[in-house]
Each structure stands twice: as C-alpha cells, then as structure tokens.
Amino acid sequence: MLILRTKLTDLPYYTKQNLGLALGKNKDALDYWIKKLIKNQALIPLIKGLYVSSYYLDLIKAKGKTEDYLEYLAGVVRSPSYLSLEYALSKYGLIPEAVFAITSITTKSTRSYQSALTSFYYRNLKTELFIGFIEKKFEKQTIKIAMPAKALFDYLYLKKFSSLAEMKSYLLSDGRINWAVLNKSDRKEFSKYTRLSASKKMLEIDKILKINNLQ
Numbered sequence: 001m002l003i004l005r006t007k008l009t010d011l012p013y014y015t016k017q018n019l020g021l022a023l024g025k026n027k028d029a030l031d032y033w034i035k036k037l038i039k040n041q042a043l044i045p046l047i048k049g050l051y052v053s054s055y056y057l058d059l060i061k062a063k064g065k066t067e068d069y070l071e072y073l074a075g076v077v078r079s080p081s082y083l084s085l086e087y088a089l090s091k092y093g094l095i096p097e098a099v100f101a102i103t104s105i106t107t108k109s110t111r112s113y114q115s116a117l118t119s120f121y122y123r124n125l126k127t128e129l130f131i132g133f134i135e136k137k138f139e140k141q142t143i144k145i146a147m148p149a150k151a152l153f154d155y156l157y158l159k160k161f162s163s164l165a166e167m168k169s170y171l172l173s174d175g176r177i178n179w180a181v182l183n184k185s186d187r188k189e190f191s192k193y194t195r196l197s198a199s200k201k202m203l204e205i206d207k208i209l210k211i212n213n214l215q
Contacts, residue, residue, distance in 0.1 A: 008042065008053040012069070012141065013076055016049050046077055046115050057117075065138070070118050071145070072138040074102045077113055078122045081106040082133040082144035085123060085158070088151035094181050105130065105146070105154055123158055129197060132189070148182060149189035156205055157197060164204070171208055179214045 007022045008014070014022065020030045034051070037043040044052040052073070060069045075081055085103035089095045101119040107130050113120045132150025135142050146154060161167040171177070182190070190209075194202040208214075 005055045009055045009059060011053070012056060012139070013046065013073065014043070014051045014053060019043075019051065044116050046073065046117070047113050050077065052117065068138045068143065070102060071143045072141050073117070074104050074120050075142075075144055077120050078104065078106050078108060078111060080108075080130070081122055082130075082146055084133070084146035084151045084154045085121075086155065088146050088148075089155060091145075092148045092151065092181055094148060094152060094178050096176055096178070123154075125154065125157070129154075129157075129193070132193060147186070147189065149186040150193060152177070152182070153190055153193040153197075153202070157199065157202055161201070167201075167205065168208055171205065171214075172212060179209075 010022070011018060016030065016034070019034060020026050023030065023033055025033050034043065038045060038051075042054050044054060044057070046052060057066075057069070060066055071083055074083060081104040083091075083102065084105045086095065086097075086099045087101070087103040090097060090099040101121055103121045103123070105125050106122045107127050108122070108124065110124045111122045132153070133144045133146045135144055137143070145151075159170075161170065187209075191206055194206040
C-alpha cells in the first residue's frame with residue numbers, strides 16, 4: 001500500500017494513460033486496477049477517464065488548500081472555463097448565501113458533473129464575453145476566476161426575468177446583492193461588459209442601477 005501511495009501522489013489528477021504509466025499496467029489489467037482502486041477509495045472519479053488520487057487529496061488537505069484544489073479541478077474538468085456566477089459571487093461577498101457547488105463559465109456547451117468531491121456546473125457564453133477573469137496560482141498550476149464585476153455580469157446576463165418589474169425588484173431588493181462590494185472601478189467594468197454584450201436586457205439593467213445610484 002505504501003508503494004501505491006508513493007506512485008499516486010505526484011499529480012493533481014490522473015487520466016487513464018497517466019494511471020497506466022504510474023501503475024505499470026495496461027489494457028485489461030489497468031481496467032481491473034482502476035476499478036479496484038475506486039472500490040478501495042484510493043481513486044475518486046471526476047468524470048469519465050479523469051480521476052483524483054485520495055493520497056494526493058490528503059496532502060492538499062494537510063496544507064489547507066482543499067478549496068483551491070477544487071477550484072483548480074473545475075478548470076480541468078471542462079476547459080476552457082473560469083470560475084464565476086454564484087460561486088464567485090459568494091466568494092466575493094456579493095451574495096449572502098454560501099455556495100458549495102462550483103460554477104463556471106465556458107465557451108463550450110452547458111454541462112454539469114457530480115462527483116464525490118463536489119458538483120461542477122458550467123454555463124456557456126459566446127467567445128467575445130469570455131473575458132474579465134484573473135489568474136491565481138495553485139501549487140504550480142493556474143486557477144482562472146472572474147473579477148467581481150464580471151461574475152455579476154455573467155450571473156445577470158444568464159438569469160431569466162419574466163418582466164421588467166421582476167428585474168427591478170430583483171436588482172433592488174429580492175436578489176439581496178451587496179452592491180457595496182463593488183468599487184468605482186468595478187462599476188465601470190460592469191458597464192463596459194453591458195455595452196460589449198449589446199444585450200437589451202443588460203443595458204436596461206445598467207440603466208436601472210445608475211438611476212438608483214448603484215452603478
């Protein structure tokens with residue numbers, strides 16, 4: 001077991017090919033070992049053909065970096081993508097709710113994946129709007145996360161409203177958005193994205209926010 005632990009602590013995630021090399025197995029023998037390791041909880045499946053080593057996860061937990069690790073994995077499970085929407089809004093304090101599923105924006109189709117570690121949700125935006133994120137480091141890897149204004153833009157852009165009245169009510173009270181988190185620069189950024197989107201809904205939202213001194 002010690003030898004196995006040593007072999008499966010090198011990488012933050014494993015593909016079937018990586019596992020074959022690490023374990024020195026191939027074809028049917030590899031499939032057998034993957035099933036065995038999953039059963040013994042040494043491997044945790046993320047999506048088909050993508051696995052996390054529980055031994056590596058233990059090392060990350062010991063460093064207190066589990067949240068960063070899950071954020072990094074979100075970018076691996078579906079790429080290109082960046083953290084945004086409810087997850088980023090909660091992280092920045094723009095909404096009061098704690099969000100445990102990891103939400104991201106991608107240029108690929110909308111998808112969701114459930115694993116033993118967490119749930120990953122991805123919403124699609126056109127390539128022109130795949131901007132407004134920063135990069136932070138996790139170990140030697142990179143995590144992409146939307147800046148506050150872009151996370152809010154993404155959320156409102158994808159949110160459906162049945163009427164103008166509902167939209168106003170959501171923005172000003174029902175949505176419980178903490179507008180005080182956004183500084184002057186953030187507000188300018190938000191307006192920039194609304195103009196870039198050329199979305200009538202987003203331009204109306206920007207107008208409502210400015211009228212009510214929230215923008």
